[in-house]
Amino acid sequence: MKNILVINTGSSSFKFQLIQMPTEKVLASGLVERIGQQNSEIHYSSQGYSGTREQQVPDHSIALRAVTDLLMSPDKGVIKDATEITAIGHRVVHGGTTFSKTTIIDKKVKKEIKALFSVAPLHNPPNLTGIEVAEEVFPNARQVAVFDTAFHSTIPAKAYKYAIPNHLTEENHIRLYGFHGTSHKYVSEKAAQSIKRTDSKIISVHLGNGCSITAVENGKSVDHSMGFTPLSGLIMGTRSGDLDPSIIFHLVDKLGYSLKEVNELLTKKSGMLGLTGYSDLRDIETEAQKGNRECKLALEMNAYRIKKYIGSYIAAMNGLDILVFTAGIGENSGTMRKLVCNNMDFIGIELDEIQNNLRSKESRVISTETSKVKVMVIPTNEELEIARQVDKLV
Structure with a gap:
């Protein structure tokens, strides 16, 4: 032992x-x-x-x-x-x-x-x-x-390369790496087991203080929302997620920010914190229920960004079998899951509101029986996945 x-x-x-x-x-x-x-x-x-x-x-x-x-x-x-x-x-x-x-x-x-x-x-x-x-x-x-980046080593060049001069990718290794890999690996494997098929198209949505989304086809990561660093992609607790890179030049050249201040702004002072004054989603949901307009809008923005990634990954994989929510927010916030899944019936996502509002630490299906896409909440267990990998090595 x-x-x-x-x-x-x-x-x-x-x-x-x-x-x-x-x-x-x-x-x-x-x-x-x-x-x-x-x-x-x-x-x-x-x-x-x-x-x-x-x-x-x-x-x-x-x-x-x-x-x-x-x-x-x-x-x-x-x-x-x-x-x-x-x-x-x-x-x-x-x-x-x-x-x-x-x-x-x-x-x-x-x-x-x-x-x-x-x-x-x-x-x-x-x-x-x-x-x-x-x-x-x-x-x-x-x-x-x-x-975290190891699981995403299977992402193909068409997805991991940026449209910048090739030497920056080849010599300076500027490319998409992907993160939360241990979590995405664990929950996507559990999701695949639930349909008992080796060929599967799964989208894993990891929502915590850091947020990311991964397209997993036949057990392999094929695209991911975070990139060269964990800053891009979804709106996070204190990180901005995707934005026009020209904003950085505007902040420096026109508004007088230093590069260090821009880095601090985008990694530690943006995201939900920058939008609402709160970085913890529990506080934001509470304030939204009280009628706080900034918090309401921030929740809508957050869900809208996730929806856009889901749509793009369905297109990339030409279909979707299972949509998985995981991590602190993904597992516990019925509000966020509902905002994401609302008005997605066109692509076959139908949420069962009763199941969605149940609180449980167990893996469960929260879509209706007629939903073409299976929607699941799977508590991540990065620690167990890490322990398994360590055990094999030592």
């Missing part, structure tokens, strides 16, 4: 699971959310215990140390000391062209992850922090990186 600790560091969250392999038994799990905000919370569950506590968590380093204390706590913990951890699987967002598979972490790997900070500024830095803190706390464990 191996105890594998999976660390999944998001831009504003820190998820973890301690999984016993190969039985896939979860010994402990939890979530630190709203990192860097005033109302941070730590959710922790282990055998015989489940609880939440409010705690100021200014950064990811403090989040990991708080989780480690819980894992080894005399009353709530599941291990006595660090030597009981065989390996630690780290979700790393950007692997560039260097990493296309799960990799043992060494100094060279950490250097490459750091070199990609500029193209994944919200993710690779906390990913590396998680690795470095884990190396200190668990010095005897094998540290393993599982890259």
Whole structure:
């Protein structure tokens, strides 16, 4: 038996699971959310215990140390000391062209992850922090990186290339990479199993603080909304998603922004935060219900952008069997799912409102029996997918 600790560091969250392999038994799990905000919370569950506590968590380093204390706590913990951890699987967002598979972490790997900070500024830095803190706390464990970009290595050149001079793609590796790959892989495989066919056309919609959408044909990623970095595509918590690149030149040349300020604006001050003043969709939905016009419009804009991508991917794959919603918003927001699926009957999407409004942690179908396209909510389990890949490697 191996105890594998999976660390999944998001831009504003820190998820973890301690999984016993190969039985896939979860010994402990939890979530630190709203990192860097005033109302941070730590959710922790282990055998015989489940609880939440409010705690100021200014950064990811403090989040990991708080989780480690819980894992080894005399009353709530599941291990006595660090030597009981065989390996630690780290979700790393950007692997560039260097990493296309799960990799043992060494100094060279950490250097490459750091070199990609500029193209994944919200993710690779906390990913590396998680690795470095884990190396200190668990010095005897094998540290393993599982890259979000790996699943998207099957995207064809017609989809990953940008219409820029070829040498920039070939020599400087400027191309679409794709992200949230571990999540899209996990849920698309579960969706495909539900129709018991090897040939399938699936669109996976991952909606969290970061949002992305993937076209998956016959089990392989063939297109994806994020690109060279996790900035493009859907409207996100603090990221703008798609925009006219000339806006950047206008901000710099006409409005006096520095390039650093533009980067900060588009990655940390835009998206739903820029539109409403809130980055958490729960707050935005609450305000919209109170009649806040900005929040109502932001929800409509968000859903409209998702609809456009769904339409384009149906065209690219020449059809659709299953539409999957996953991640924090995708799994829990019936409001967002309804906004996306409304007026999509032309392409065969019919939502069952009763099923859509049910709250459940289980995978489920939320479309009507007559819907030509099966619509599903599948809770993502990136941690289990990471644990499986780590187990195979070590």
